[in-house]
Amino acid sequence: MLNRLSDIFTLYEARGNERYGEDVSQLEHALQAALQAEQAGAAPALITAALFHDVGHLLHRDAAAAFQAGINDRHETLGAKALAKLFGPDITEPVALHVTAKRYLCQVEQPYWQGLSAASKASLELQGGPMTEVEAADFVARPFAEDAVHLRRWDDAAKLSGLRTPSLAYYRTIAAACLREE
Numbered sequence: 001m002l003n004r005l006s007d008i009f010t011l012y013e014a015r016g017n018e019r020y021g022e023d024v025s026q027l028e029h030a031l032q033a034a035l036q037a038e039q040a041g042a043a044p045a046l047i048t049a050a051l052f053h054d055v056g057h058l059l060h061r062d063a064a065a066a067f068q069a070g071i072n073d074r075h076e077t078l079g080a081k082a083l084a085k086l087f088g089p090d091i092t093e094p095v096a097l098h099v100t101a102k103r104y105l106c107q108v109e110q111p112y113w114q115g116l117s118a119a120s121k122a123s124l125e126l127q128g129g130p131m132t133e134v135e136a137a138d139f140v141a142r143p144f145a146e147d148a149v150h151l152r153r154w155d156d157a158a159k160l161s162g163l164r165t166p167s168l169a170y171y172r173t174i175a176a177a178c179l180r181e182e
Helices: 005-015 026-039 044-052 055-059 063-068 075-083 089-108 118-126 133-140 145-157 168-176
Strands: none
Touching (some): 005 026, 005 055, 026 044, 026 145, 026 168, 044 089, 044 145, 044 168, 075 089, 089 145
């Protein structure tokens, strides 16, 4: 499905205007997350992870309908698996863990949940709710957990209607530099 980098960019061009319960499209959300990562001085791999963190929603036939039906589309797993054909764990693991990072932050930071959008609060329930203390301790011990927490924060901040960002084409060079060597 995503066998070349161009396949991912084509997917965003074709389906990026879809909405998922926020005031921004999938493409706007992706670009804003990547911009957040770039402005934070993140490595190219983490900028790429931020850009593609929700690609699983676009791979799902109808993520919006699944959400409205109360079904967890497990977009983080679907996206990470698809991206693994092209990228290493420095990109796929933060993508795979960004939902788990939301559950973690709800456990360890009291005000975090209050700052979530209505759609993020609703999806949190589908995704298992806040972690237990034991789950949180297990999560922080995982490789790439810190990157996933950064990605989660950029994800949460990437929902501003009308925010100007670099274009999708701008991030192609950054993503291309991160491709797995054959």
